[in-house]
Amino acid sequence: MPQLLFSSSTRRRPGLAFLTAIAALALASCGSRNAYIPPPPPKVVVAQPLQKPVTLYVFLTGNTAAYRTANLVARVQGYLESINYRDGAAVTTGTKLFGIERDTYQAQVDQATAQLAKDQSVLAQAQVNLTRYQTLEQQRSIAAQQAQDQAFVVEQNKATVGIDQANLQTAKINLGFTTVTAPFDGIVTNHQIDIGNLVGASGPTTLATIVQTDPIYVNFTLSEPQFLTIRRENAKAGRPINRSDLTSLASIPVDIGLQDEEGYPHKGHLDYVSPQVDPSTGTVAVRAIFDNKDNALLPGLFVRVRGPIGHQDKALLTRNDAIGTSQEGRYVLVVGTDNVVRRKIVKTGQQQGQLVIIESGLDPTDWVVIEGIQQAFPGTKVEVQRSELKSAEAGSSD
Numbered sequence: 173m174p175q176l177l178f179s180s181s182t183r184r185r186p187g188l189a190f191l192t193a194i195a196a197l198a199l200a201s202c203g204s205r206n207a208y209i210p211p212p213p214p215k216v217v218v219a220q221p222l223q224k225p226v227t228l229y230v231f232l233t234g235n236t237a238a239y240r241t242a243n244l245v246a247r248v249q250g251y252l253e254s255i256n257y258r259d260g261a262a263v264t265t266g267t268k269l270f271g272i273e274r275d276t277y278q279a280q281v282d283q284a285t286a287q288l289a290k291d292q293s294v295l296a297q298a299q300v301n302l303t304r305y306q307t308l309e310q311q312r313s314i315a316a317q318q319a320q321d322q323a324f325v326v327e328q329n330k331a332t333v334g335i336d337q338a339n340l341q342t343a344k345i346n347l348g349f350t351t352v353t354a355p356f357d358g359i360v361t362n363h364q365i366d367i368g369n370l371v372g373a374s375g376p377t378t379l380a381t382i383v384q385t386d387p388i389y390v391n392f393t394l395s396e397p398q399f400l401t402i403r404r405e406n407a408k409a410g411r412p413i414n415r416s417d418l419t420s421l422a423s424i425p426v427d428i429g430l431q432d433e434e435g436y437p438h439k440g441h442l443d444y445v446s447p448q449v450d451p452s453t454g455t456v457a458v459r460a461i462f463d464n465k466d467n468a469l470l471p472g473l474f475v476r477v478r479g480p481i482g483h484q485d486k487a488l489l490t491r492n493d494a495i496g497t498s499q500e501g502r503y504v505l506v507v508g509t510d511n512v513v514r515r516k517i518v519k520t521g522q523q524q525g526q527l528v529i530i531e532s533g534l535d536p537t538d539w540v541v542i543e544g545i546q547q548a549f550p551g552t553k554v555e556v557q558r559s560e561l562k563s564a565e566a567g568s569s570d
Contacts, residue, residue, distance in 0.1 A: 214547035215555045218507050218539040221488040222561040226524055228482040230402070234392030234428070238471040239461075240356055240384040246272055246371035248349040252379075259362035263354045263382070270352035270363075270379050272371060277347040284343040288336035295329035302326050358384035359467075385471060388464040389443065390428055392477050393455040405482045421445065426460040428475040436478045438462055438469065488534055489527040489566055491542045495520060504534060505541040505548050507556055513541065515550045524566040 246252070254271035257263060305319040354360070361381045371377040394402070406424065421443060427436035440462035449456055460477075462469065469475075495518070496503050503517050516538070521529030534540070539558070541548050548554055 213511070213553045213555045214544060215557060216507070216513075216541045216544035216548050217557045217559050219490075219542050219559045219561050220539055221490045221530060221534055221536055222527060222563065222566065223486055223488055223536055224563060224566065225483065225485050226487040226489070226522075226529060226566070227480050228484065228522055229478045230394070230398050230481045232392045232394070232477040232479070234390045234460075234475050234477045236469050236471050236473045236475060237389040237391055237459075238383045238385055239387050239389060240358065241471075242355055242382050243378045244269060244352050244360070244380045244382060245376040245378050246270070246349075246352065246365075247376055248272060248277065248346050249370070249372040250274070250276065250350065252365055252367050252369050252371050255363050255367060257360055260359060262357075262359050264357050265354055267354045268351055269354060269360060272350040272352070274347060274350040277343065277350055280343040281340065281347050284336065284340035288333065288340050291329065291332045291336050295326070295333050298322070298326045298329045352379060354382055356382070356384055357386075358382040383471065385467055385469065386464040387461050388469050388471065390426070390440070390460045390462060390475060390477065392458055392460075393450075393453070394458055396449060396454050396456070398481065399449075399456045401481050402479070405480075425480065427478045428460075428462065429478075430469075430473065430475060436476065442479075484529070487521075488530045488536060489524055489561070490530055490534070490540050491561070491565070492523055492526055492528045494540055494542045494545065495528060496545070504530075504538075505545060505550070506534075506538045507541060507548075507554060508539075511553050511556055513548045513550050513552055513554055526565040527561065 250272040252270065253273050256268045256271065263269070302319070302322045302325070305314060305322045308314040309316050309319040359382070361383070363380050365371055365377060365379050371379070402424070422441045424442040426440050426442055428438045428440070429436040440460045442458065443461040444457075444459040446457035490504065494504055496505070501517050502520055503515050505513050506516055507513055516533055518533035519531045521531045523529075539556070541554075542559065542561075544554075
């Protein structure tokens, strides 16, 4: 039987063709998986600036001070007999606080009263004699000199009675000093002298101090530019500052907050403006007054002070966290109608809650990127979700 003979090249050709086909398919498959597909544009949230009237403030520091304070002193000498209040108690005007022994001073009043009565009797007798002498003189029964001498006696007795009346008044005043009373409504500090001690021996002795804290003062200073700005803005608003007119000062509100408080919860108004600028510091001393019925404010506290210095009727505001900073200054990212991000250099003003005033560089129709800023780059396209800023976000710059 004849055998068919194939060469080696002929035998390998079908296998080679098969491998070639597999490789071609593999290459075709890899090419379809590695084709570049651009990523979707990043998503950002944009909002137009909020336009609303705002009040501009100056922020300062100050200290509280008592409305009134007075040392309660022993003005006469004697032993302290009573303490008629509890340390730290609130008292009203006229409340008895201390008692000093009064026996000696009562005796002086009695003595002065008796001396006055005696000299008034002598004066009455001298006036009777004067009347009688004047009658005898008219009858030419006595010399005119006798009547004149008696008139001088009457005048001397009147002077003596006047001295007695003054001595009696002095004795009553000293007797009154044995009772130390509250000169005004306030809180009395702890007593400095205990019962049984001699007071007033070498001069007035301080027994305690009374402090009135309702209302309460806050003292602070304004720089010269700040003072001039406030005066100019109030003049524009028809409220010129008149230092001697309390009504004018009361029209300027002042708010304060303590170190542990949020914002400025205590409301008051201007009470005093110094008539001169301190040349060594270039500042003007200013004082405000506040109601303090719950005694939440104590004299000597450090407080944060906020006062209005101007007003903008149509201020542009955007989110504070939408502001970026570069070597060119502060900027915001805005998105145009083509959804392309652009950067605008802006000038910012005061912060108002979560928003900040944009003084220049931004238009009311601009759409500002307020969320997704990290994914937005100038010149790139983004997917836009439009939002709206709320007036509540502006707060009151607390």
